[in-house]
Amino acid sequence: MSYRQARYEVPLILELEDTVGEDGPESELPQPLLRDELRIPNLRESQVTRHYFRLSQMNFGVDTGFYPLGSCTMKHTPKILERVASSPKAKFLHPEQDWSTVQGALQILYELQGMLATLGGVHSVTLQPAAGAQGEFTGLLVARAHHEDNGEKRTQVVLPDSAHGTNPASAAMMGFEVIEIPSNEGRVDLSALEKAVGEKTAAFMITNPNTLGLFESDILEIARIVHDAGAVLYYDGANLNAIMGRTNPGRMRFDIVHFNLHKTFATPHGGGGPGAGPIGVVDRLDEYLPVPVVAYDGERYYLEHDRPKSIGKVRSYLGNFAVLLKAYAYIKLQGGDGLKRVSDRAVLNSNYLSSKLEGVLDIPYNGLRKHEFVASASCLKERGVRAKDVCKRLIDFGFHPPTAYFPQLVDEALMIEPTESETKETLDRFAEVMREIVNEDPEITRNAPHNASVKRVDDVAAARKPVLSFKMMGR
Numbered sequence: 001m002s003y004r005q006a007r008y009e010v011p012l013i014l015e016l017e018d019t020v021g022e023d024g025p026e027s028e029l030p031q032p033l034l035r036d037e038l039r040i041p042n043l044r045e046s047q048v049t050r051h052y053f054r055l056s057q058m059n060f061g062v063d064t065g066f067y068p069l070g071s072c073t074m075k076h077t078p079k080i081l082e083r084v085a086s087s088p089k090a091k092f093l094h095p096e097q098d099w100s101t102v103q104g105a106l107q108i109l110y111e112l113q114g115m116l117a118t119l120g121g122v123h124s125v126t127l128q129p130a131a132g133a134q135g136e137f138t139g140l141l142v143a144r145a146h147h148e149d150n151g152e153k154r155t156q157v158v159l160p161d162s163a164h165g166t167n168p169a170s171a172a173m174m175g176f177e178v179i180e181i182p183s184n185e186g187r188v189d190l191s192a193l194e195k196a197v198g199e200k201t202a203a204f205m206i207t208n209p210n211t212l213g214l215f216e217s218d219i220l221e222i223a224r225i226v227h228d229a230g231a232v233l234y235y236d237g238a239n240l241n242a243i244m245g246r247t248n249p250g251r252m253r254f255d256i257v258h259f260n261l262h263k264t265f266a267t268p269h270g271g272g273g274p275g276a277g278p279i280g281v282v283d284r285l286d287e288y289l290p291v292p293v294v295a296y297d298g299e300r301y302y303l304e305h306d307r308p309k310s311i312g313k314v315r316s317y318l319g320n321f322a323v324l325l326k327a328y329a330y331i332k333l334q335g336g337d338g339l340k341r342v343s344d345r346a347v348l349n350s351n352y353l354s355s356k357l358e359g360v361l362d363i364p365y366n367g368l369r370k371h372e373f374v375a376s377a378s379c380l381k382e383r384g385v386r387a388k389d390v391c392k393r394l395i396d397f398g399f400h401p402p403t404a405y406f407p408q409l410v411d412e413a414l415m416i417e418p419t420e421s422e423t424k425e426t427l428d429r430f431a432e433v434m435r436e437i438v439n440e441d442p443e444i445t446r447n448a449p450h451n452a453s454v455k456r457v458d459d460v461a462a463a464r465k466p467v468l469s470f471k472m473m474g475r
Helices: 045-057 079-085 103-120 132-149 166-173 190-196 219-228 237-242 283-288 321-357 378-383 387-396 424-439 442-446 459-464
Strands: 124-126 156-160 177-181 201-206 232-236 256-258 279-281 293-296 301-304 373-376 413-416
Touching (some): 079 321, 103 237, 103 293, 103 301, 132 166, 132 201, 132 232, 132 237, 132 256, 132 283, 166 177, 166 201, 177 190, 190 219, 219 232, 237 321, 279 283, 321 373, 321 424, 387 424, 387 442
Parallel strands (some): 201 232
Antiparallel strands (some): 293 301, 373 413
8 A cells, every 4th residue: 555645734824824924026916906804824935835735635526547437427627728728818818808809619509519429429519508507507497498388387307216316406496396207127117107107297307328327218108208208318428428420419319418527528627626517408498498509601700699489698708708618629639540549448457457456346237337337235235345445445555435325216316427547557456455444454445545635524414504604614
């Protein structure tokens, strides 16, 4: 064991005393803009650098090590994308500039719309939503507008028990009644779906491959059932990384598709933002997309507002431009064949690691895995070890924990997603460590992590009673 996370007693930077006095450099800001009431200490550059560098060493990120967070697709972001997004031509754009002065930026957005439409197999795309969850919300707004335009009031959204948690949350926020149907051997139960959908169904939300890493091989029959009921088939794009370039939601007859740019196109994972969650729609739903739409008349790029049936605006300006620019650059760098190789490699890594863990953990549901798979730590319960303990113990070996306890149809679930950028050596080491954890003294596992900067925290309290400011702690 060689990994040990850095551990420092680092005060808040606001708690430091001034070390630069009147002999320090004069501010370049005009005097009227300087505010004396701000409690920001004057520090030397070396202090500031060390402060934030130490904090970074106490964190774990995808640049630090293997981050197999199933369903969330924590893939490496090539550093050249950061350079592209931070170039002066990009970062000094102002969202209030007249469109005639930002033709290059509009061209990028217009072309990105087209790229995503091709990859999704849909007619048109809006780039406005700021995250996957907002993309879901926007997609359901489009679905509702479509039904109401047809004189229908549909009040239910149906989804499988393997759905991502944001799916029922988005539907519930819209005021829809959420109908959950059971899976059959890890895939959608067609008979349950036929019974669930009807004249009240607005949409059926599903991802393919699903959260078990299994491809929904009956997807065309699912589409027929949903469409026969007059509902919309909604594609959660969380797992698009597994099929990109091989097939697309349009060929599976999906009507609305949302893209998680961080999961598929290597923009950093949001973690609170900024993010981007564009949605694409088939031809008959195009007129309901948010305004404005970036358009091109053959000579100039412009913003099209004249769309009477639009659901309106869902995000300020045109979305998070820097994030969209990174996705654009990633797609351009990879090219069509490159994107296909990304999916192939992600699927290969998933199946390789899954095979390495056979006999170490239970891996329910047979069949070829796509980009991720779900193992079960239930075999450890008789020794008093839970999936959560395994996750904490992995930290001691320099691995970020996988997603735990999801999907709920697997007992003591560990959802593992090794992306395309991980090496065979990393996957071999992960499997070796997992085998060591399973066979070690349970007391060691139950008390992990031992080498992290922070021991176990009350994750329930952290989620339900978040402390968002150090001032709330009375410091």
